[in-house]
Amino acid sequence: MFAIGLSQKKKGIHSFDIPKPEISTGDEVLIRILQTGIGGTDRSLLKHHLVDPPETDDFLILGHETFGVVEDLGDQVRGLKKGDVIVPMVRRGCGICPSCRHNKSDYCYTGLFKEHGIHKLHGFLTSYTVVPAKYVVKVPRGLRDVAIWAESLSIVEKAIAQMRLVQMRVPNLCDHPQHEWHDKNWGGCKRALVIGAGPIGFLATALLRLEQMEVYVLEIVPEDSLKVQLVKEMGAHFVDGNTFPPEKIVEAIGHVDIIFEASGVSDLALQFIPLMARNSVYVMTGIPRAEIKPTEVDANLLLRHIVRQNQVIIGSVNGNREHFERALIHMIRIEKTFHSILERAITHHFPLKDFEKGFYLKDPNQIKVVFQVHSK
Numbered sequence: 001m002f003a004i005g006l007s008q009k010k011k012g013i014h015s016f017d018i019p020k021p022e023i024s025t026g027d028e029v030l031i032r033i034l035q036t037g038i039g040g041t042d043r044s045l046l047k048h049h050l051v052d053p054p055e056t057d058d059f060l061i062l063g064h065e066t067f068g069v070v071e072d073l074g075d076q077v078r079g080l081k082k083g084d085v086i087v088p089m090v091r092r093g094c095g096i097c098p099s100c101r102h103n104k105s106d107y108c109y110t111g112l113f114k115e116h117g118i119h120k121l122h123g124f125l126t127s128y129t130v131v132p133a134k135y136v137v138k139v140p141r142g143l144r145d146v147a148i149w150a151e152s153l154s155i156v157e158k159a160i161a162q163m164r165l166v167q168m169r170v171p172n173l174c175d176h177p178q179h180e181w182h183d184k185n186w187g188g189c190k191r192a193l194v195i196g197a198g199p200i201g202f203l204a205t206a207l208l209r210l211e212q213m214e215v216y217v218l219e220i221v222p223e224d225s226l227k228v229q230l231v232k233e234m235g236a237h238f239v240d241g242n243t244f245p246p247e248k249i250v251e252a253i254g255h256v257d258i259i260f261e262a263s264g265v266s267d268l269a270l271q272f273i274p275l276m277a278r279n280s281v282y283v284m285t286g287i288p289r290a291e292i293k294p295t296e297v298d299a300n301l302l303l304r305h306i307v308r309q310n311q312v313i314i315g316s317v318n319g320n321r322e323h324f325e326r327a328l329i330h331m332i333r334i335e336k337t338f339h340s341i342l343e344r345a346i347t348h349h350f351p352l353k354d355f356e357k358g359f360y361l362k363d364p365n366q367i368k369v370v371f372q373v374h375s376k
């Protein structure tokens with residue numbers, strides 16, 4: 001079976017010939033992969049040659065954003081049938097800690113979890129995969145064309161859910177009881193600054209706009225690029241990071257209730273901490289690589305602001321079943337409200353054999369790049 005990944009022996013992206021997997025226990029599902037997408041994480045693993053393979057191999061098959069069709073299933077699997085479209089989750093819990101034992105492996109305590117296509121488990125840039133049924137989520141009808149977004153959106157769902165939980169600590173700034181952080185209309189009269197309009201920033205903008213927030217998106221790409229056009233189409237304001245320094249940006253926007261960091265550019269991300277509003281929250285989802293040179297910060301200034309202004313900075317990674325399920329529900333609303341914007345943001349399709357074209361694509365208008373594996 002043709003597969004794409006990284007080798008410990010040789011840098012670069014390579015193809016491998018691996019055996020087709022089979023169901024070995026009654027609780028497993030054999031998935032015929034339809035599409036697998038790639039994003040910043042995959043390109044970063046390739047760029048920095050970060051190969052963390054399963055114990056038995058010296059290579060790692062990449063790809064953690066995927067969906068496919070149930071080809072076969074074990075006799076103990078309930079609630080799924082052949083032909084169902086499903087998304088496998090990325091992380092497998094450690095099986096030891098309380099979080100993992102309660103289906104919240106995104107909050108694993110031991111760090112002994114594994115992740116498909118990233119950390120000690122092969123990924124989905126291939127034709128078939130076998131996973132335990134408890135790690136798959138069923139895709140609602142009509143979402144097949146955009147199911148590739150489920151994994152990325154689950155990350156945004158988790159980040160926003162955490163941020164709301166944290167903000168339930170403070171009284172609301174506006175006078176509308178329906179806009180309290182715990183209310184279902186919580187986004188009303190609130191402002192967000194999203195840093196970065198790549199896939200995660202784009203999805204964060206979509207969710208925050210669905211919640212009626214006033215959203216500002218900071219980017220350094222030209223205003224006529226597709227990334228910026230799409231966030232503007234959802235009613236967000238574009239902030240040109242090349243023209244305006246952080247303090248001018250925040251001064252012009254006014255009170256910012258939340259900052260959502262989705263750039264992974266640490267210098268830029270840190271500059272916004274001393275600019276946070278009182279009682280506000282800053283959620284970070286970008287992961288700067290340790291290989292990038294350390295950055296200098298004025299620690300006194302940062303701590304002074306964080307303490308004196310009741311600020312909270314949250315790091316958020318991964319998502320569990322709850323976040324995948326919520327993502328799939330929100331995807332229906334996003335597509336309806338913003339005229340199939342998720343479908344339009346899948347900018348490039350390649351057959352798997354053209355993996356090098358996909359990984360080394362230089363198109364500035366790329367948002368989501370997917371590899372088509374099976375057509376049905």
Ligand SMILES: [Zn+2]
Pocket residue numbers: 093094095096097098099100101105107108109110111112113
């Ligand atoms: Zn755990």
Ligand SMILES: [Zn+2]
Pocket residue numbers: 174175176179188189
């Ligand atoms: Zn209000």
